[in-house]
Amino acid sequence: MTDKDITNDYLNGLNASMKGYAGYISDANNQALRQTLVNLRNGDEARQKKVYDYALQKGHYQPPQVASQQEIQQVKSELTSDQ
Numbered sequence: 001m002t003d004k005d006i007t008n009d010y011l012n013g014l015n016a017s018m019k020g021y022a023g024y025i026s027d028a029n030n031q032a033l034r035q036t037l038v039n040l041r042n043g044d045e046a047r048q049k050k051v052y053d054y055a056l057q058k059g060h061y062q063p064p065q066v067a068s069q070q071e072i073q074q075v076k077s078e079l080t081s082d083q
Contacts, residue, residue: 004060007051011061014048017041 001009021041028034055061067075 003058004055007055007058007060011048011051011055014044014051017044018048 018041021037021044025034025037025041028037052061056063
């Protein structure tokens, strides 16, 4: 495996983990368990940011094109229009 493969695999695992924690946190009825899950998720978020920065620096990841202000405003309007 290449450095790029390992980095991307690790990023994918962290992203999946954080999605899983979101579901577990919302279902947790016990406050101590909920806080433990939040702490675990926060740790994964910190690791994900470090690995993302590394992948970006090494050229292993190309982020999507930045949205224009018009696109941002359109999405914002669509999300708030139903409220």
